[in-house]
Amino acid sequence: MRPTFSIICFTVLSGIGYGAWFLIGLGVAVGPLCSAPGARCAIPFDSFAGWPVAFACVSVGLLCSLGHLGKPARAWRALSQWRSSWLSREGVFALVTFVPALALIVLSHADGLARLSGALLALGSLATVYCTANIYASLKPVRAWHDRHVMPAYLLLGLYGGSLLLHAAATLSGSPWRPERFVLLSGTIVLAAICGWVKQGYWRSIDAQPPVTPGRATGLEALGTVRAFEAPHTEENYLLHEMGFVLARKHARKLRAIALVAAFLGPAAFAALALALPAASTAAACVACASGIAGLVVERWLFFAEAKHAVTAYYQR
């Protein structure tokens, strides 16, 4: 499938944005609140620092997704068919999640309401990314997407990217070291390992998928070996342009290695560095976050570009 900038940008940015919002929401819902007498705000400062960055990621990601549309001005129509369409459900949850996200800031002084908003924010973020993953996982003709690893990968990678983002935002804002930071950092390292393991499993799984042959696609395989000898058209059409992308499969091994190192190994190493050397934690957090996001972009580019659509079998590609 052709990897378009708009969709990669959308899935990566909104994924880590919702991941960060999930962590913030969860932290507020179940974590310790600021109980210092006279404190203006019940929410820990780390969460406050990460909130606007996550807001920016989510918003930019969602706006990017409009770039993929042929008629972006009609995007509002996409909210109507939530009964059958995962894309529609994703749109609904994406917008609805802004309500608890904003409520969290507005109600930050009120313990109970802040906790409720946090819980709703976490749930909304989770639901949105779940729907995003299902947009792809529900498409049977693209075997590499209709795979059991796709859903956990989207959820975990969003969470992981979110944790990198939160850590970078917290250190950059100069908030003092808090015990939550230790939980966040060690969590990031564990998540990096799990994400790398899931992606490895995903790649093993899609490599083992048998290709769709022209014989299967035409139903003529029972008669013998089917070979395309004349295409219906001499130039590329929409189908070949959109679904006949080959480059990524040619260089899959190298690109997968790059994704693994940049997205998971590198950031995990820098997170460990930040744990060991709190003095270097700001720089380490920034490098980890930048490397992680770059790695996730490569990973997502591969997710689209490596996937092969069944229709290419008619063209024997």
Place this chain on the structure above:
Amino acid sequence: MTTLPPPGAKKLGLVIDLDTCVGCHACAVACKEWNDGGQFGALPDEDPYGAQPHGVWFNRVHSYAVEVPGLVIGESGIARARAPDATSPASPIPDSPFPIPGLTVHFPRSCLHCETPACVTVCPTGASYKRAEDGIVLVDADKCIGCQLCAWACPYGAREFSMERGTMQKCTLCVDRIYNETLDEADRQPACVMACPTRARHFGDLGDPQSPVSKLVAEREGYALMPEYDYKPVNRYLPPRPRRGGCADAMTKASSPESLDTAQLPGVLRWLDRVLSR
């Protein structure tokens, strides 16, 4: 509404005969011509007379070579598309310098108007819909946002996105012809069916077992494409009939002296053959 309507009795669709299709592309051209000016048109092309023309066609005709290890003859005497068989041999004569005995199959590919089409249910806007009254799958161009998810959801490549219009387009089964009372009754058929010079395309109600198309499918063991996706295509393809004498036979004949089946001869010539053979 992109949730599917309850299954209806009427299932309009096409039956395409792969035995008689000669790959002339008349159906594809007639389709483009009609639909460019039809109710769902236009079908604009990018760079139509330039080096890289690019545009939407609802119908594409592929051509395949089938290397035949021996046709499977069904009970009705028709070459049968049987279930995939992991033990079936690959090419019978690998790397042969001679022409490999086989079939040329021309394969028109268009929307199959599935009974449970994923292209409809994935649509976030309701632009994609399946008609309850006759099962035709259509796109409402005024609602389509051009997200292209429906094209991704279709394993048959039935939908093409129009860069010019910014919306998805697909076969309408010529819904603006088949119910068009300004046309003669004989002309109320899809343009591709009307254009086919070998009558390899048939249009009708596949939901009615007594319809001519349903009988044709039953008689010729018509099959659905890639049933494993469970989208339940309505259109059917009729498999190629076995070639006279079989394909492998033709190969033997090409490399050996002429053979004569004396049983086919009239009595006098059979006697002459016997006398001269002494």
